[in-house]
Amino acid sequence: MDLLLQGLGNVFQPEVILLLIGGVIIGIIIGALPGLTATMGVALFLPVTFGMDAVTGVLLLIGVYFGSIYGGSIAAILLNTPGTPASAATALDGHAMTKQGKAGKALGYAAIASGVGGLISVLMLILIAPQLAGVALNFSAPEMFGLALFGLSIISSVSGGSVLKGLIAGVFGILISTIGMDPMTSYPRFTYDQLSLLNGFSFIPVMIGLFAVSEALVIMEGEIGGGDKIKKIIANYVLPKWNELKRLWFSMIRSGFIGTIIGIIPGAGADIAAFVSYNEGKRFLKKEEKETYGKGNPKGIVSAEAANNGVTGGAMIPLLTLGIPGDAVAAILLGALVVQGIQPGPQLFATSGELVYTLFAGMIIANILMVIFGISGIRLFVKILLVPKKMLAPLILILSTIGAYAISNNIFDVFTMLVAGIIGYFMKKYGFPASPIVLALILGPMAESEFRRSLVMSEGSYSIFLERPIALGFIIIAVLSLILPLVWGKLKKNKKVNAA
Amino acid sequence: MTMANRVIGFGLLILSVYAWLIANAFPSSNGLGPGPDYFPKIAASALGVLSILLIGRKEKQDGAVYAVSGKPAVLLFVTGIIVMMVYVLFVQWLGFTVSSALVTLAWMILMGIRKWTTLIVASVLISAGISYVFEFLLSVPIPHGILY
Amino acid sequence: MKKYKFSLILLTMFVVLTACGGNDSAKSGSSDTGKGSNFPSKPVELIVPYAAGGGTDTVARSFADMAKNDLGQSIAVVNMEGGGGAVGMQNGAKAKADGYKVSMVTVELLTLPHSGLAQFSHTDFKPIALLNEDSGAITVKADAPWNTLEEFIAATKEKKLKVGNSGTGAIWHLAAAAFEKETGAQFNHIPFEGAAPAVTALLGGHVDAVSVSPAEVVTQVQAGELKVLGVMAEERVESLPDVPTLKESGIDLSIGTWRGLAVPKDTPDDVVKILEESFGKTAQSDEFKEQIKKMNLGYRYDNGEGFTKLLEEQDQLFANLIPSLKLN
Numbered sequence: 001m002d003l004l005l006q007g008l009g010n011v012f013q014p015e016v017i018l019l020l021i022g023g024v025i026i027g028i029i030i031g032a033l034p035g036l037t038a039t040m041g042v043a044l045f046l047p048v049t050f051g052m053d054a055v056t057g058v059l060l061l062i063g064v065y066f067g068s069i070y071g072g073s074i075a076a077i078l079l080n081t082p083g084t085p086a087s088a089a090t091a092l093d094g095h096a097m098t099k100q101g102k103a104g105k106a107l108g109y110a111a112i113a114s115g116v117g118g119l120i121s122v123l124m125l126i127l128i129a130p131q132l133a134g135v136a137l138n139f140s141a142p143e144m145f146g147l148a149l150f151g152l153s154i155i156s157s158v159s160g161g162s163v164l165k166g167l168i169a170g171v172f173g174i175l176i177s178t179i180g181m182d183p184m185t186s187y188p189r190f191t192y193d194q195l196s197l198l199n200g201f202s203f204i205p206v207m208i209g210l211f212a213v214s215e216a217l218v219i220m221e222g223e224i225g226g227g228d229k230i231k232k233i234i235a236n237y238v239l240p241k242w243n244e245l246k247r248l249w250f251s252m253i254r255s256g257f258i259g260t261i262i263g264i265i266p267g268a269g270a271d272i273a274a275f276v277s278y279n280e281g282k283r284f285l286k287k288e289e290k291e292t293y294g295k296g297n298p299k300g301i302v303s304a305e306a307a308n309n310g311v312t313g314g315a316m317i318p319l320l321t322l323g324i325p326g327d328a329v330a331a332i333l334l335g336a337l338v339v340q341g342i343q344p345g346p347q348l349f350a351t352s353g354e355l356v357y358t359l360f361a362g363m364i365i366a367n368i369l370m371v372i373f374g375i376s377g378i379r380l381f382v383k384i385l386l387v388p389k390k391m392l393a394p395l396i397l398i399l400s401t402i403g404a405y406a407i408s409n410n411i412f413d414v415f416t417m418l419v420a421g422i423i424g425y426f427m428k429k430y431g432f433p434a435s436p437i438v439l440a441l442i443l444g445p446m447a448e449s450e451f452r453r454s455l456v457m458s459e460g461s462y463s464i465f466l467e468r469p470i471a472l473g474f475i476i477i478a479v480l481s482l483i484l485p486l487v488w489g490k491l492k493k494n495k496k497v498n499a500a
Numbered sequence: 501m502t503m504a505n506r507v508i509g510f511g512l513l514i515l516s517v518y519a520w521l522i523a524n525a526f527p528s529s530n531g532l533g534p535g536p537d538y539f540p541k542i543a544a545s546a547l548g549v550l551s552i553l554l555i556g557r558k559e560k561q562d563g564a565v566y567a568v569s570g571k572p573a574v575l576l577f578v579t580g581i582i583v584m585m586v587y588v589l590f591v592q593w594l595g596f597t598v599s600s601a602l603v604t605l606a607w608m609i610l611m612g613i614r615k616w617t618t619l620i621v622a623s624v625l626i627s628a629g630i631s632y633v634f635e636f637l638l639s640v641p642i643p644h645g646i647l648y
Numbered sequence: 649m650k651k652y653k654f655s656l657i658l659l660t661m662f663v664v665l666t667a668c669g670g671n672d673s674a675k676s677g678s679s680d681t682g683k684g685s686n687f688p689s690k691p692v693e694l695i696v697p698y699a700a701g702g703g704t705d706t707v708a709r710s711f712a713d714m715a716k717n718d719l720g721q722s723i724a725v726v727n728m729e730g731g732g733g734a735v736g737m738q739n740g741a742k743a744k745a746d747g748y749k750v751s752m753v754t755v756e757l758l759t760l761p762h763s764g765l766a767q768f769s770h771t772d773f774k775p776i777a778l779l780n781e782d783s784g785a786i787t788v789k790a791d792a793p794w795n796t797l798e799e800f801i802a803a804t805k806e807k808k809l810k811v812g813n814s815g816t817g818a819i820w821h822l823a824a825a826a827f828e829k830e831t832g833a834q835f836n837h838i839p840f841e842g843a844a845p846a847v848t849a850l851l852g853g854h855v856d857a858v859s860v861s862p863a864e865v866v867t868q869v870q871a872g873e874l875k876v877l878g879v880m881a882e883e884r885v886e887s888l889p890d891v892p893t894l895k896e897s898g899i900d901l902s903i904g905t906w907r908g909l910a911v912p913k914d915t916p917d918d919v920v921k922i923l924e925e926s927f928g929k930t931a932q933s934d935e936f937k938e939q940i941k942k943m944n945l946g947y948r949y950d951n952g953e954g955f956t957k958l959l960e961e962q963d964q965l966f967a968n969l970i971p972s973l974k975l976n
Contacts, residue, residue: 335702
């Protein structure tokens with residue numbers, strides 16, 4: 001405890017606090033811009049930290065990290081275009097609430113949930129990191145396959161109206177995800193000798209196209225077709241009330257835990273956590289409420305946002321205790337520490353105890369700052385709804401273009417975004433949900449490579465999946481998740497037929 | 501939407517058959533575990549089955565899908581899409597800032613804004629603003645072509 | 649409302665005027681076709697064919713940060729990962745040969761073409777500077793029953809051991825395969841997406857050994873979690889002074905990775921010379937040497953000529969080795 005207080009003391013230096021504030025604000029901006037992701041934001045500021053003292057530098061990056069994971073929800077809620085992949089699930093209920101004129105509340109829920117999720121994960125990091133780190137080590141290929149399969153089974157939850165169309169989108173996504181070099185043997189699949197396709201379709205431009213560009217097209221179409229005569233609802237500025245928040249506590253805490261655990265698993269990041277938690281949120285609802293999920297239920301927003309910020313602390317657990325990054329951003333943080341000569345790993349607590357506790361303190365403060373800026377910024381963020389739609393559409397298009405380009409300075413990504421945008425537009429028109437494609441692009445390659453890797457490890461024996469409890473558990477839940485709703489549906493239909 | 505389901509379903513069916521055939525040419529298992537052909541074939545088969553289901557699906561409400569109707573509006577919208585494609589193709593050659601200003605201009609005109617002050621001000625500020633934020637504030641290089 | 653609109657119009661005019669003015673100066677700055685004396689007049693791009701945060705990326709970023717002082721222009725790192733390095737290096741080979749597109753290349757530049765996984769060749773590049781070199785090593789868990797390479801090899805003859813590597817066809821896979829060829833050991837090669845996940849798998853007991861470089865495992869070795877049985881180098885490595893080389897154990901094998909900077913082969917000579925001098929200075933600076941040491945990597949510098957020689961020698965080596973390994 002005194003170590004923590006000492007850490008807090010280190011953080012409350014003017015220079016450090018200023019950098020944390022700056023980092024969080026920049027992070028929120030980066031996260032909010034569709035096209036720039038948390039990983040990119042942290043990578044952008046990595047060189048800046050080389051000249052700084054180790055802790056200050058890492059705290060700056062942490063500020064950017066936390067801020068951007070939260071920031072993605074702003075664009076997701078207001079513009080139906082997730083600012084980062086982690087907020088793709090938030091867009092579902094978040095934008096629905098904006099259409100109902102409750103944008104301010106949605107933003108408020110997102111900010112607070114992000115803070116709660118983040119703080120829970122930091123708490124777990126401080127209190128039980130070494131014990132939890134063991135979880136990271138138990139996960140290898142069969143478990144990752146189970147997790148990926150489980151994640152894919154969520155497709156039915158995020159399908160909105162039509163599960164069939166959701167499944168089609170998902171399977172289409174899986175098929176697309178096989179384009180490129182085969183993960184195990186590097187055999188080029190569906191590449192037609194194009195160099196740019198060797199790595200498959202970069203998933204972020206696809207996401208930007210499916211969500212943002214298609215939205216721009218929808219807006220443009222709407223404006224040409226006569227435009228919305230609906231006046232801007234003042235209610236959008238209203239912030240959430242205390243008793244509304246009280247009802248959401250349990251969802252937030254549960255989601256924070258889910259996010260932390262998924263963050264611990266190396267290779268699973270905020271995007272997976274958000275979807276899994278969103279799905280779990282639905283499971284915990286009473287029957288009557290289940291219908292409202294995806295149409296503006298605050299629990300949807302809160303489940304997704306608490307989980308994606310929960311990953312931030314979770315990913316640091318294996319990073320600090322074992323030197324194994326829990327997600328892509330943690331990998332960059334690892335690089336940042338290594339460059340400074342600090343080796344995260346089992347000896348870190350022993351050799352650099354003060355550094356670690358300063359980091360902990362900094363993370364707590366960063367989460368709090370994030371909530372403060374998030375909430376105080378709501379009035380400002382909502383103003384973007386005032387931008388005339390005729391200007392909003394090209395703005396989104398331009399932001400998406402530069403965002404897609406910025407990932408690898410590759411114009412091919414922009415072409416990908418364009419095609420995805422047109423496909424996304426038609427998908428919106430004909431009732432096909434876009435989230436399953438995102439899930440498939442993230443989880444498809446993971447499922448395939450981990451499945452095949454498991455079989456190489458077991459020298460071809462499928463029993464490896466049966467022998468490992470965690471893997472088996474995930475697989476069973478995944479299969480049940482897929483089959484049960486279908487069976488339920490059939491039973492209900494029979495009942496109706498019998499009753500009629 | 502029932503008609504659309506049939507068309508889309510049919511298109512997807514063709515896609516899945518095509519994908520399956522190409523995937524069939526990938527090497528099979530090389531000893532330990534399935535080869536590169538395994539997953540694509542499974543995905544293609546699943547897509548095939550689902551697309552057949554889609555073809556047979558009757559949509560309960562057949563409401564209007566598009567907000568644009570009537571030849572002039574549809575024409576404007578299609579022009580908008582073409583302008584977008586031209587933008588993406590030319591952003592490398594012409595340079596990001598200028599192309600963005602042009603596409604903003606074009607889209608606003610298509611959507612009905614006629615006041616030239618609004619058009620020019622919005623196009624310039626939006627594209628210059630975004631260029632500034634990315635290139636200078638965030639040090640993210642933007643595509644530069646013949647013009648800026 | 650009118651004032652608001654008016655100021656917007658003023659702002660727009662200001663922006664347009666500045667843009668025109670700025671554009672002219674930018675144009676005159678970049679029109680130094682072939683005039684080496686102006687180079688570099690704008691920021692340089694450094695293509696890294698691997699993901700951000702990894703070993704190659706971190707070396708590139710710290711080098712770029714240090715090199716900008718001498719070079720006079722900032723160096724922006726761009727990650728182009730994929731294909732085990734093929735995508736980024738292919739882009740680098742075909743990039744504009746004006747000196748503003750530098751690539752960080754690694755040993756995969758030589759191994760990928762011979763494995764049929766890439767279309768480029770080292771002759772598509774003009775090497776500028778070699779920055780570091782790391783050998784492979786055989787690492788196992790600290791509590792594993794084998795303490796020497798002999799015991800390890802003997803164990804594999806009874807039952808195939810699982811050896812993790814950084815990807816099919818990547819250098820550590822080749823190193824493990826070469827080890828098999830030299831010693832008659834029998835491995836079950838498990839590919840991972842990079843060295844780090846392989847080490848994680850070893851820590852979790854999901855594989856029996858890894859063939860990656862000492863840099864990837866040294867922290868865990870120091871923490872007592874892993875132990876290195878042998879390094880595949882000519883001499884013992886600085887970070888693991890107590891670990892014998894394979895040669896000392898009677899195995900004639902020395903194989904590893906390296907990292908360096910290169911530009912497309914058609915880059916004008918005067919531009920190449922400027923880059924070589926400036927990068928060479930940074931690479932031989934105490935600051936950079938310190939940095940490499942801090943990251944537990946192996947330091948080795950060579951200029952364009954020396955680097956080219958290394959490429960030619962190793963290319964021969966891999967041309968003979970890879971087909972003989974019968975990897976598929």
